[in-house]
Amino acid sequence: MKASFRRVAVIIAFAGISAVSLFVCTGIGTVRFSVSEVIHALFADDDSMARLLIWNLRFPRVLIGGFVGICLSLSGCVLQGVMRNTMASPSTIGVTGGASFVGYLTLVVFPHLAYLLPIGSILGAFITTMLIYALAYQKGVSPVKMILSGMAVSALFGAFNDIIKTFFAESLGNASGFLVGGLNGTDWQDFFMILPYALVGITVCILLPAKLNILMLGDETANSLGLRTERFRFLLIVISSLLAGAAISVAGLISFVGLVVPHIARLLVGSDYKFLFPAATFLGFSLVTICDTIGRVILPPGEVPVSIILSFIGAPFFLWLLRTRKKGSE
Numbered sequence: 218m219k220a221s222f223r224r225v226a227v228i229i230a231f232a233g234i235s236a237v238s239l240f241v242c243t244g245i246g247t248v249r250f251s252v253s254e255v256i257h258a259l260f261a262d263d264d265s266m267a268r269l270l271i272w273n274l275r276f277p278r279v280l281i282g283g284f285v286g287i288c289l290s291l292s293g294c295v296l297q298g299v300m301r302n303t304m305a306s307p308s309t310i311g312v313t314g315g316a317s318f319v320g321y322l323t324l325v326v327f328p329h330l331a332y333l334l335p336i337g338s339i340l341g342a343f344i345t346t347m348l349i350y351a352l353a354y355q356k357g358v359s360p361v362k363m364i365l366s367g368m369a370v371s372a373l374f375g376a377f378n379d380i381i382k383t384f385f386a387e388s389l390g391n392a393s394g395f396l397v398g399g400l401n402g403t404d405w406q407d408f409f410m411i412l413p414y415a416l417v418g419i420t421v422c423i424l425l426p427a428k429l430n431i432l433m434l435g436d437e438t439a440n441s442l443g444l445r446t447e448r449f450r451f452l453l454i455v456i457s458s459l460l461a462g463a464a465i466s467v468a469g470l471i472s473f474v475g476l477v478v479p480h481i482a483r484l485l486v487g488s489d490y491k492f493l494f495p496a497a498t499f500l501g502f503s504l505v506t507i508c509d510t511i512g513r514v515i516l517p518p519g520e521v522p523v524s525i526i527l528s529f530i531g532a533p534f535f536l537w538l539l540r541t542r543k544k545g546s547e
Contacts, residue, residue, distance in 0.1 A: 224486040224496075231499035238503045239283065242510040243275045247517065277405045281467055282509045282523065283502040284408070284415050285400070286474055288464035290482075290501030291422050293475025294493055295457040298429045299450055300350070300363055303483070304538065306475035307342070307461040308531075310367030313472065314374035315345025316458075316465040321381040331406075335414050339462030345370060346454050398469040398524025400509050407467045414463035419498070421456050426490035429453075433488070471524050473531020474501060480538065 244250035250258070250267060258271040293306040300310075307313045319341025320334055327333050349370055353363035428449055431439045436446045464471065482496035505523060508530070512521040 220487075221492075224489075224492040227485045228492065228495045228499065231496055231503065235283070235499045235502045235506075238506045239279060242282075242506045243271055243279050245510050246270075246275060246513060273404070277408050278400050278403050278509070279506050281403045281408050281411070282400050282506045284411060285464040285468045285471060286478070286501035286503070286505030287498050288411075288415050288418060288460040288501075289471060289474040289505075290478040290497040291418065291494065292457045292460040292464070293479045294482075294490070294497050295422070295425075295429075295453050295460070296346070296475070297479055298432060298490070299453045299457065300353070301433065302363055303480065304364060304476070306473070306479070307457070307465075308470075308472040308474075309476055309535070310346075310349050310363060311369075311371030311374065312342050312345050312349070312367075312458070312461050313465055313470050314371045314378065315348075316342035316462045317470050318374045318377050318381070319344070320462075320466060321378060321385075325381060325385045332410060335411055335463055335466035337462075338466040339414065339459050342462040342465070343455060343458035345374070346458050350454065398471050399512070399520075399522030400468055401520060401522070403467060411463045411467050414459055418456055418460040418463065422460075422494055425453070425456075426494060429490040469524065471505070471527060473527050473535065474505060476538075477531050477534050478504060480534075 240252045240255050244252060244255045248266075248270065250271065254267060255271055255276075258265070258267040259276065261268050289307060292312075296305040296307065296310070296312070297303050299305070307316075316338040320338040323330075323333050323337030349363065349366045352366035352370075428444060431442055431444050432446060432449060434442075439446050461475070478497050478501045479493070482493055482500055486492040486496045505527070508526040509523040512523050512526045515521055515526075
């Protein structure tokens with residue numbers, strides 16, 4: 218009972234940080250606004266500079282960043298459950314590379330049909346996840362094979378992405394944020410483009426914790442408890458692809474969120490998905506919005522893409538995980 222209360226308290230704290238970051242990050246920029254000014258501008262019905270700047274530019278960008286963080290965090294949690302490997306995430310096993318590759322192809326083949334970008338990214342994420350899972354599967358999922366397969370697939374799609382960016386630069390000219398992994402230039406159109414996919418993925422995740430906890434016990438135990446493991450694992454791959462593809466379609470190659478957030482959440486609330494999912498949701502929202510805000514103001518008048526800020530955080534964290542994992546195996 219005491220442990221459950223502590224976990225709920227952590228989730229409430231993360232939710233509070235998310236709410237605060239939503240309004241504080243909206244107010245930070247070249248022109249700064251207080252939280253009260255941000256709230257007034259959001260609900261005011263006028264043509265003031267504050268209203269135009271906050272409602273048309275900053276607020277949709279912060280919301281998109283938050284949803285990108287949620288989608289990648291939940292996708293990482295689901296992938297770790299599918300592969301029973303805490304090192305799995307959309308970036309470390311190459312899912313983001315496959316999603317961005319099909320996203321690039323969509324932009325090249327259908328340059329005027331922007332609404333197809335999420336569908337292309339989701340399809341690319343799904344195909345890549347299935348490919349990596351098939352390569353790593355041998356009487357069960359091998360964690361080492363999964364990481365190595367992911368690295369190989371990621372390198373392959375990275376080469377394909379470089380080819381497309383080199384030979385079809387003109388077709389990708391209006392997608393600078395997608396190319397570098399950032400939120401610059403995103404607006405309400407981008408928000409409503411990914412919203413349905415994100416909501417579907419989040420809604421399904423709400424229904425998954427009990428079965429995911431059973432799956433983590435092992436296939437033999439899960440089957441004995443009535444869970445159709447292969448069918449359920451396929452559903453999880455679809456959901457993780459949906460979430461990762463939706464995020465990548467508006468933010469491009471964003472790394473490490475799906476790895477860092479689930480680990481931090483797991484350290485604080487444990488491995489029970491009933492608590493892990495909401496903790497990762499709020500933490501992912503806060504992490505991406507805060508990192509994007511840092512990127513916007515750290516080198517004025519320009520900005521640093523959020524992918525770079527996250528890499529500075531995620532790369533050392535990943536090395537620390539590898540070190541501690543090695544010690545554990547020894």
